[in-house]
Amino acid sequence: MLRYFAQAWAVARKDLLLEARSRERFVSMATFAVLVAVVFSLALDPAVRARDIAGAMLWVTVLFAGTLGLGRSFALEREADALTGVLVSPVPRGAVFLGKFLANLAIVLAVEAVVFPVFALFFGLRFAGALGGLVLVVVLATVGFMALGTLFSAMTAHTRHGETLLPILLLPLLIPVVIFAASATQRLLVGRPLVEIGGNLRMLLAIDLVFLFLCTAAFGSAMEE
């Protein structure tokens, strides 16, 4: 079991090292998210209180920005066909999935750490008093998003129209994550207590467990030629 996690960490570490060098995914996702915030701030009717729709705006932005970065996750493996080298090695497919998932999770969480303050700045949102709850929602929702996103990124990486297919396949399946995450975020932003979003957190946790289990199991088949 220790070896399994060590191998998963080797995959995650390699992806994070490559990202730390190029910053390609982080910069493109963060830039995209900031631009969306700018567009929202210009397009929003001044009569509408941004605070009332901030949850939805935030999660739509995170979803699109995250999907943009996911497309590159397996592109790293396509250069020089490195994925074949990994798959021929004695690493369980589940460990490869876990490693890619952890790296994607870390990168998207880093992007979210930029997106939330930017939205706070543009729309006058106050996170004080809701920070703990928000962190919980963000982590739980991003885990589900990245579990499914990593699997679909692997599945579409070898198809001719992979980057177009990825959002078409992924976004409909992420609707439950968006519903529970956006409503929980919204309630926290308008000052509702953490106890009020307990149901949402439990649902997000359940979705995470189901997605992680199913995606780990399906990853091996997705890698078969």
Place this chain on the structure above:
Amino acid sequence: MDAPAVEARGVEKWYGPMPAVRGIEFALGGGEFLTIFGPNGAGKSTLLRMLCGAVRPTRGTVRIAGDDVRGEEEGWRRKIGLLSHQTFLYPGLSAAENLDFYARLYSLPDRKARVAEALRGVGLLDRAADRVRTLSRGMQQRLALARTLLHDPEVVFLDEPYTGLDPHASAMLRAVLDRLKDGRRTVVLVTHNLSQGLEQADRVAVQVGGRWVSDERRGQIDPARWERDYTERVAAAV
């Protein structure tokens, strides 16, 4: 009796209605060097990828040292190494980081020493910290060879390893491959380069249209005549 190092029984690969590999049967003993020749599109690389478990056969069985490559037990993967014309390296990582990554995947002890030794073996120790994208094609291929041999595999699969190499880099690669013929390691080489393939082989097979049309011992053939016959045989089979 020891199980063959590599064994293929009725191996076939179909992509929809199109056969890529058909009815491959052979057993290779420990220390043997098999070269598989064939024209482009003969299915040689597909066969090699099935032998090392990267592609699932449509029919048939592949065993490495007695272990079915489709079985649950994956210990056989530690026994094989694959070198292709693709390097399987990450251009954004340094030479040493690439090998360290693979050493972690193989759970090798003394990673640093092992990586340094592997780099020394292919003459790249002084380029350890350089990113792979800054290395020449020949250096990248030598690094790929170091990656292939890092875990000291018993069976080495080589898929057109000379592709894109200049004569100097080819000679260096051939010298390292010669060292693989240590009587202990089994090698399967896939190529369409007749002189390079014949030179090192103990056994020679020709694959055309997915099938083996010949399988001979190297000692039984006269290279000059064989090369002439090969061209005719391939033309006839095509």
